[in-house]
């Protein structure tokens with residue numbers, strides 16, 4: 142995957158980080174190959190997801206790592222240069238083109254460079270209810286969460302995208318923006334995204350796939366909002382996968398191929414301004 146010089150991108154372009162929480166690599170790759178993700182495939186390099194390894198096996202661990210500059214790692218022997226990295230001696234994955242920062246996390250580093258930082262939360266670790274639910278949103282200057290954004294809502298992604306559109310529209314045009322959105326639709330429960338499925342039949346690879354098709358139907362609105370002011374560099378990936386009875390495992394926060402392997406893509410959204 143082409144790796145841009147992030148020292149040129151940061152300060153010039155807006156930034157979007159979209160984590161499709163819990164999305165499995167195999168389901169994402171199958172749908173892209175079948176032409177069932179027209180809006181995502183139109184943006185992904187060669188229309189394909191890159192196979193990567195998650196930096197954690199559940200939301201909190203993976204996002205703490207991602208916000209420290211450890212995006213999912215290409216699933217081939219490395220070392221693999223990173224886009225973002227905190228400065229520390231001996232880092233073997235900091236290279237030309239890596240945006241190196243002195244703060245402990247990327248969000249604060251971008252704020253230091255003049256970005257307005259916005260979190261639109263989805264799963265429970267972003268719900269701002271209780272101390273733990275405030276840790277990740279608390280990294281950002283502005284954070285949003287509503288019950289309608291949560292795993293229980295069949296309309297979560299549409300509601301999240303509508304909030305993103307509102308945030309973008311209200312920002313002064315000269316203000317650089319880093320928008321992070323954690324999409325909750327893939328996370329269990331997701332059976333309601335498949336027509337005919339019921340609570341009793343529950344979640345499985347097919348309902349997971351239906352949830353990804355749902356994301357694809359609405360993601361164009363998010364991309365259009367993010368390209369409406371200036372060029373935007375976008376990263377779309379999963380934080381970890383999940384198991385649906387694979388080798389007897391169900392769920393995540395466990396060490397299984399279905400959890401450690403995630404889809405990843407980054408690309409520019411050219412300005413429509």
Ligand SMILES: [Zn+2]
Nearest residue numbers: 162163200380
């Ligand atoms: Zn997650």
